[in-house]
Amino acid sequence: MSTSLALIWAQTTTGVIGGEGDIPWHIPGEQRRFKEFTLGGTVIMGRKTWESFPARIRPMPGRDNIVVTRNAAYDAPGALVVGSVEQALAAADPAKQLWCIGGGEIYAQMIGLADRLEVTEVDIDAPGDAFAPPIGDDWRQASVDPESGWHESPEGLRYRYVSYLR
Ligand SMILES: NC(=O)c1ccc[n+]([C@@H]2O[C@H](COP(=O)([O-])OP(=O)(O)OC[C@H]3O[C@@H](n4cnc5c(N)ncnc54)[C@H](OP(=O)(O)O)[C@@H]3O)[C@@H](O)[C@H]2O)c1
Numbered sequence: 001m002s003t004s005l006a007l008i009w010a011q012t013t014t015g016v017i018g019g020e021g022d023i024p025w026h027i028p029g030e031q032r033r034f035k036e037f038t039l040g041g042t043v044i045m046g047r048k049t050w051e052s053f054p055a056r057i058r059p060m061p062g063r064d065n066i067v068v069t070r071n072a073a074y075d076a077p078g079a080l081v082v083g084s085v086e087q088a089l090a091a092a093d094p095a096k097q098l099w100c101i102g103g104g105e106i107y108a109q110m111i112g113l114a115d116r117l118e119v120t121e122v123d124i125d126a127p128g129d130a131f132a133p134p135i136g137d138d139w140r141q142a143s144v145d146p147e148s149g150w151h152e153s154p155e156g157l158r159y160r161y162v163s164y165l166r
Contacts, residue, residue, distance in 0.1 A: 005089070005098040005113055008037060009132055010120035010159075016128035017104055021052050024126045027153045033161070034101075037118060038063055041097035044088045046106040050076055064093060068106060085109045104130035111135075116165055123150060123158035139164040 010030055011017050018024070039062045047069035050058065059065035059078035066088045067076040074081050082088045085106065092098055100110040111117075111133040119132070142163045145151075150158035 003092065003094050003096070003098050004115050005100065005110065006037075006116035006118060007100045007107055007111055007114050007133075008034060008118040009102055009107060010122055011132040012122055012124050012126050012128070014125060015132045016126055016130070017102065017107075017132050018052070018130035019126070019128035021048060023052075024128060025122055025124055025157060026155070027120070027122065027157060027159055029151065029153065030120050030159065033120075038097075038099045038101065041099050042066060042092045043099050043101045044068065044085070044092070044106065044110070045101045046103050047071070047074060047076075049101065049103040049106070050079065052103075063099075064096060066091060085113075089113070102130075104132070107133045117163065119162045119164065121160050121162055135164060139166050 009017050010023070042064040043060055044066045045068070047067055050067045065079035067079045067081050068085055068088055069081060070083060072083065080091055082091055100106060100114065117135065117139065142165045145161040150160050152158055
């Protein structure tokens, strides 16, 4: 694979990324960062993550959207529908940065193919049913923002950005 593949997610202290089809917190700065990273690239997501977005931001503007599903008849207007993560990689424009944007099932299948992780750690303990993939020893932490302590959302939620490379 010539194109770089990055995974981007936000997780609780216990690795929860979502529950009942939604993300159980809201951090405005984090959403801006997500947009800045992914604009101009290709976003690959599972069918459940696609359905978790409000219709007004589907497809994500300024990005090639690819939805992975085993349902060959699935209709995702404005997105390319493919039958596997391998097909998603093969169909993506090689000139564009690839971003895997979730959810748990798709992260688990793509982390082995990735060279970069952009993780938002949210200092919250919330229940959920979708989880971040384990980050193995082959990954090295490239940066933490802020270098010490936390950012704080207007609602008082603490979070920080951790980047990994390999
Ligand atoms: N915190 C974050 O950063 C973040 C980011 C993204 C999503 N989320 C949250 O994560 C949750 C969704 O994650 P999830 O794990 O439940 O679902 P998901 O990964 O978004 O989607 C799962 C679906 O992808 C399809 N799929 C998975 N593997 C496949 C394969 N090998 N071949 C073909 N299709 C395949 C299947 O679709 P079909 O059933 O249609 O076949 C499967 O049901 C939501 O709560 C969402 O809000 C959080």
